[in-house]
Amino acid sequence: MWMFIVRHIMETLESWISPDWAMPQDRVGLMIGSPERPVQHVLIALDVTEEVVKEAVDTKAGLIIAHHSPLFHPASHLRTDTPEGRMFKELLGHDIAVYVMHTNFDVAPGGMNDLLAERLGLRQVKVLKETWREKLYKLSVFVPLEARDQVFMAIGDAGAGHLGNYSHCTFQAEGTGTFWPREGAMPTIGAVGELTRVPEVRLETIVPERKLQKVIRAMLAAHPYEEVAYDLYALANEGEALGLGRIGELASEVTLSEFAEMVKERLDLQGMRVVGAADQKVRRVAVLGGSGAQFMEEAWSMGADVFVTGDIDYHEAMWAASRSLALIDAGHHIERVMKARVKSYLTDAYRSSSYPLSISVAERERDPFRFML
CATH class of the missing domain: 3.30.70.120 (Alpha-Beta Plaits)
Structure with a gap:
């Protein structure tokens, strides 16, 4: 009987999100497993952790599609008495493939940063930092x-x-x-x-x-x-500009406090860190999923009133405060919005297929941070 294999799903994903769009040194594509491995169930996750791998085993997933690569940092050893080693042992032991879309998904039209801009209700959206011309x-x-x-x-x-x-x-x-x-x-x-x-x-x-x-x-x-x-x-004509982050306008001006409450609600957050006065007026918003502090200057130079990103440190916050650029550190975990989008894309792509393929999003992964007030 004909079955989906990993390669089929890779080809579908790569017709949407090209691996060529990834930033230099990023690790994307098939990280673990064989492209010829048969697949009847796909699990979509932000991170590949022990808990996610156990969920993949329990749901009989043959493929995990993740945003963050489990092999981003080169391994100096692979000991099975460590959490990472146990995870890789389970992946290999159950023949579970892992495919990664990271910065190529971040820059893609309809990808990570467009999803976040849409969640925040931004209009007239533009790329914050161009990285690729198609x-x-x-x-x-x-x-x-x-x-x-x-x-x-x-x-x-x-x-x-x-x-x-x-x-x-x-x-x-x-x-x-x-x-x-x-x-x-x-x-x-x-x-x-x-x-x-x-x-x-x-x-x-x-x-x-x-x-x-x-x-x-x-x-x-x-x-x-x-x-x-x-x-x-x-052609010499320039194609679509792709890049990291987005910048756009809210429908109307609000205070930073009001905007922060909106971010908390729309991104389903327990809490966040905020730089700026509560009554500061904001309308022009920059957003970048993940660790976006290095693009703070682009946000400021393009006239952003507030920059929504994650993993901001003390000195970066001080730099922004001195320039009246409000910040909302919503955390790295806001990137979990990618799970529903990837599931929706694959579901639509295979809707008319008569061959069995089920797709689910990981339910067991959690933001490692919690807030105590």
Whole structure:
């Protein structure tokens, strides 16, 4: 019986979140296990811990998709009398694969920082720190007139021709295609040994690099010809800007105290650390999931009234206070918003599949910090 394997799920994820978007030295992709491992259940977690691995064993998960890599820091030893060693022993003993999307998920459209910006109700959202410009390609394919619509819809549905809030953008020009089928050919139109002239349309569109292979596969599957004539051109046009953090505007100005209460509620926090006067007015908000203090200057230079991030230390807080940049240290654990998003994406991707694959989010992981007031 056909089954999903890790590689299938990797390909689905990487058509959405490219590993190439990760920051230098980051560790993303398949960290543990074989891409050929069969999978019937996937567990999604922020961190790979002993508790999460036990949950994976109990739910018979063949794959854990995590945000933080269990191998981020090189191991000097692998002793099974340590928590880390016991965890790896369980993973290997139960043949559980681990796939990581870290900073590539952070920068992605619809990824970590867009999720946080959406939770906070930000408008006119922009990238805080650009890290990547996506490459663009021009695809030009020659199609017989009767197959124009099926090829056009196939490549548009696969992601070609998306410009801003418009999809399926193409230019189409009619002309005459010629070909001479030789011995061994199996032409859809014409006959072997005869020069054939066919009314065709040249269909041109733009394709972002991350969707290029998917678009080409869709084009080849929809095209009626045995041999498809098409051209690809690398473009000098700049693609979408990707990067860490987001900055945007609240619907209306509020006090820092009011905004902090909103952050606490919308990110489901027990508490947080705040820098700034309670009555300070805020409207322009920067947010960066994880440890974002190193991007504080970008937030300040782009006019943020408040910066929401995690893991801020004393000296960084003092720097911000001296510049009247309010801070909300909401903790690193706010990144758990990724779990529901990844589950939603995979559920939608495999909704029409007739093969068994269940997906769940880890319930046993906890923020290591608690607040005492």
